[in-house]
Amino acid sequence: MFRQFQSNGGAPLLDRSEGPPMAFHEFYRDDFRPREHYLPMWEHLQRVGQKGLANKARDAQLALHNEGVTFTLYSDEGKGIERVWPVDILPRIITAQEWHPIEAGLKQRVRALNLFLKDLYHGQHILKDGVVPPELIYRGKDLCREIMDVDPPGDIYIHISGADLIRDEEGRYLVLEDNLRTPSGVSYMIENRVIERRILPELFSSYHVRRVEHYPDLLLQSLRDLSPRGPEEAVVVVLTPGIFNAAHFEHSFLAREMGVELAEGRDLVCKNDKVYLKTTLGLRQVDVVYRRIDDEYLDPLVFRSDSVLGAAGLINAWRAGHVALVNAPGTGVADDKAVYAYVPDIIRYYLGEAPILQSVPTYQMTDHQDRTYVLDNMEKMVVKAVAESGGKGMLMGPNSTAAQRDKFAKKIVEDPRHYIAQPVVQLSRHICYLDGELESRHLDLRPFCIYGSDIEVVPGGLTRVAVTRGSLVVNSSQGGGSKDTWVLAD
Amino acid sequence: MRYHIERAHYMRFSAPAREHHIQIRLAPWHDQTQSVIRMGLKVDPEVHAAAAYDGFGNLFHHFAILAAHDELRFKIEAEVETRCANPFDFALIPSERELAWITERLHQAPRLWDLILHRSLMTPALPGEIDGHPVPRLQEGQQLIDQVQALMRWTRDLIAYEPAKAERAAELASALDAGAGSAEDLAHLLIAVTRQWQIPARFVSGYLDAAYFESGTCEDGDPPPQQLHHWAEVLIPGTGWIGFDPALGLLADATYVRVAVGRDAQDTQPIKQSCRSEGMAAEVDERLSVSRLGAS
Numbered sequence: 001m002f003r004q005f006q007s008n009g010g011a012p013l014l015d016r017s018e019g020p021p022m023a024f025h026e027f028y029r030d031d032f033r034p035r036e037h038y039l040p041m042w043e044h045l046q047r048v049g050q051k052g053l054a055n056k057a058r059d060a061q062l063a064l065h066n067e068g069v070t071f072t073l074y075s076d077e078g079k080g081i082e083r084v085w086p087v088d089i090l091p092r093i094i095t096a097q098e099w100h101p102i103e104a105g106l107k108q109r110v111r112a113l114n115l116f117l118k119d120l121y122h123g124q125h126i127l128k129d130g131v132v133p134p135e136l137i138y139r140g141k142d143l144c145r146e147i148m149d150v151d152p153p154g155d156i157y158i159h160i161s162g163a164d165l166i167r168d169e170e171g172r173y174l175v176l177e178d179n180l181r182t183p184s185g186v187s188y189m190i191e192n193r194v195i196e197r198r199i200l201p202e203l204f205s206s207y208h209v210r211r212v213e214h215y216p217d218l219l220l221q222s223l224r225d226l227s228p229r230g231p232e233e234a235v236v237v238v239l240t241p242g243i244f245n246a247a248h249f250e251h252s253f254l255a256r257e258m259g260v261e262l263a264e265g266r267d268l269v270c271k272n273d274k275v276y277l278k279t280t281l282g283l284r285q286v287d288v289v290y291r292r293i294d295d296e297y298l299d300p301l302v303f304r305s306d307s308v309l310g311a312a313g314l315i316n317a318w319r320a321g322h323v324a325l326v327n328a329p330g331t332g333v334a335d336d337k338a339v340y341a342y343v344p345d346i347i348r349y350y351l352g353e354a355p356i357l358q359s360v361p362t363y364q365m366t367d368h369q370d371r372t373y374v375l376d377n378m379e380k381m382v383v384k385a386v387a388e389s390g391g392k393g394m395l396m397g398p399n400s401t402a403a404q405r406d407k408f409a410k411k412i413v414e415d416p417r418h419y420i421a422q423p424v425v426q427l428s429r430h431i432c433y434l435d436g437e438l439e440s441r442h443l444d445l446r447p448f449c450i451y452g453s454d455i456e457v458v459p460g461g462l463t464r465v466a467v468t469r470g471s472l473v474v475n476s477s478q479g480g481g482s483k484d485t486w487v488l489a490d
Numbered sequence: 491m492r493y494h495i496e497r498a499h500y501m502r503f504s505a506p507a508r509e510h511h512i513q514i515r516l517a518p519w520h521d522q523t524q525s526v527i528r529m530g531l532k533v534d535p536e537v538h539a540a541a542a543y544d545g546f547g548n549l550f551h552h553f554a555i556l557a558a559h560d561e562l563r564f565k566i567e568a569e570v571e572t573r574c575a576n577p578f579d580f581a582l583i584p585s586e587r588e589l590a591w592i593t594e595r596l597h598q599a600p601r602l603w604d605l606i607l608h609r610s611l612m613t614p615a616l617p618g619e620i621d622g623h624p625v626p627r628l629q630e631g632q633q634l635i636d637q638v639q640a641l642m643r644w645t646r647d648l649i650a651y652e653p654a655k656a657e658r659a660a661e662l663a664s665a666l667d668a669g670a671g672s673a674e675d676l677a678h679l680l681i682a683v684t685r686q687w688q689i690p691a692r693f694v695s696g697y698l699d700a701a702y703f704e705s706g707t708c709e710d711g712d713p714p715p716q717q718l719h720h721w722a723e724v725l726i727p728g729t730g731w732i733g734f735d736p737a738l739g740l741l742a743d744a745t746y747v748r749v750a751v752g753r754d755a756q757d758t759q760p761i762k763q764s765c766r767s768e769g770m771a772a773e774v775d776e777r778l779s780v781s782r783l784g785a786s
Contacts, residue, residue: 138603138604145544261766271554271556299765302513313552320540
């Protein structure tokens with residue numbers, strides 16, 4: 001499949017990728033003409049030509065390097081390797097008509113999952129009514145017994161979420177994961193936009209692109225609104241595990257953009273069920289902790305006693321209502337890959353509505369019939385460990401060896417609750433400028449939701465790209481790249 | 491019965507401790523089977539202590555001493571009235587309806603699933619037999635309460651109770667290998683089997699009437715010091731939670747004071763603490779006194 005551009009000097013621009021023909025292409029129509037909303041971009045590429053594009057790609061790389069936009073990759077030995085954030089300069093463009101159902105669907109999903117969490121940690125009506133099997137919840141690892149019957153401020157658990165969306169072969173958006181714990185990537189969404197505006201100013205101004213740069217303002221306002229002492233008095237901190245964490249760039253970015261303190265656990269101290277920040281002027285009471293550390297490390301008195309990342313007494317302060325934790329502890333149970341299969345039922349149960357966004361069909365390995373089918377068809381399946389993320393603990397059936405499939409089959413039989421399987425969905429593709437060529441690569445989309453006085457979906461998101469030809473793994477931790485995502489105004 | 495309970499704890503650090511946070515689960519339960527008439531907690535150095543309930547319904551207290559300190563004392567005192575004179579004092583339901591009764595309870599209270607499904611190193615899934623002893627299976631046509639009593643005897647055959655052994659094994663397997671263990675180990679074994687029967691069972695920490703210690707079960711003949719005891723509670727059809735104490739081979743009655751319940755001993759830890767300094771609890775002294783105040 002060769003696609004040739006008219007180039008403005010230099011070698012022709014070619015899309016030489018040999019991806020699966022059934023994958024939806026974001027840029028091309030079926031007749032290999034660009035889709036209507038990509039025509040201005042197509043014309044711009046023709047004007048710029050290969051040499052111009054090469055210059056822009058180099059400029060983008062240089063700017064990211066100079067501004068220290070990095071992320072950390074972990075090697076097999078567990079060592080962190082800092083890399084410049086990989087951005088493809090060609091943006092992904094989403095029309096207003098496409099965006100509206102995404103926005104409505106994400107709001108619906110987050111609202112329902114928040115009600116689910118409130119119910120699970122209180123009356124458990126959904127379990128009593130048999131909509132979600134209690135065994136599924138209690139066999140999982142994510143139900144947080146320590147917060148049973150605790151009322152978080154405003155009954156909100158999921159303040160920040162970043163669902164992963166993919167497009168199936170027909171171009172329908174599907175939710176792949178809900179990411180309700182501490183989703184990363186929003187800083188890269190903003191940095192991508194800053195770079196694009198600088199590198200492609202003419203193209204950017206030829207579209208009416210909705211803003212994403214105000215995300216830190218939205219976030220800060222919603223964090224302030226949670227303050228038990230009122231928004232005016234609110235002292236907000238971003239709690240980070242420290243500089244060795246893969247997302248430390250993002251933690252410091254958000255603290256800087258919001259103008260709040262970036263704190264490590266040792267900077268906080270709890271007394272009389274209140275949280276304080278140690279400052280050179282003494283202790284300063286903290287009202288809202290935007291924590292970017294996992295539940296199990298939050299408080300050594302309640303969770304892992306060997307944790308030095310959190311602060312002892314944090315959960316008691318939260319329980320007493322003197323501090324807001326964002327996200328609330330215990331959201332992982334609604335983000336469990338086995339619970340994911342029940343999200344459509346959860347939406348119907350709490351909201352009485354049909355799901356706007358569809359989920360990927362999911363086989364439960366605890367179900368005998370499902371398990372037998374999956375074990376017989378491993379080469380067509382994606383098998384995922386429910387407790388893993390970032391592309392770890394996953395078998396991509398079509399690319400796997402017989403030995404890998406056997407290994408996963410054994411694991412499934414030994415511990416069925418901790419695996420699910422999904423049919424392989426050919427993620428949609430988009431043209432990317434890679435090593436001087438235009439090639440198509442698979443991608444997904446992570447839009448970010450903020451649940452404050454209302455649910456706000458930032459128009460855009462982090463588009464993650466599987467850089468390796470033919471690969472469906474887009475995770476940054478597995479070497480994936482990214483694109484700026486332009487959502488167009490009505 | 492009415493009891494006066496005094497639990498004192500003393501720590502002396504080898505180096506000053508600071509930012510010292512303590513969370514204790516030592517207060518007796520207040521429910522249908524026992525009433526807390528009064529209770530108080532004193533901490534030295536003097537600090538504000540707060541109380542809350544955890545996810546299993548246990549009352550816990552917590553406090554923090556931020557300044558550097560070498561010593562810490564706290565004492566919890568309570569007066570409790572217990573009412574379970576006879577654990578058999580309930581109407582049995584026919585054995586053929588017992589499992590339906592359990593199913594209905596699980597439907598009404600899904601949280602009970604935790605007490606069937608939880609597995610840990612302390613309450614692991616068990617093989618068909620242990621050291622040549624077949625693990626008992628639930629028998630149709632027999633009352634569950636009778637089967638759990640038989641299970642207590644089986645538990646004691648596998649793990650001999652050692653009253654002086656205050657610490658539990660980190661893994662149930664270690665106690666089974668040793669053939670001896672603490673009250674916690676025996677309770678864990680009973681719970682592990684009961685859960686395999688799909689019957690809810692929970693771990694209990696609590697206080698015992700002093701008479702159990704006065705009988706003198708130590709090797710040197712002296713009465714052993716009173717200490718926190720541990721047993722299991724099983725959901726028995728027709729009534730509710732009944733305490734089974736495999737260590738002493740008894741059903742829990744009014745001489746048992748429940749303090750904390752959970753899936754296993756991890757959930758009922760009496761003291762959890764964290765401090766930022768290098769100082770560790772070099773010296774620890776714990777004293778428990780449970781005295782009967784006379785018939786109620």
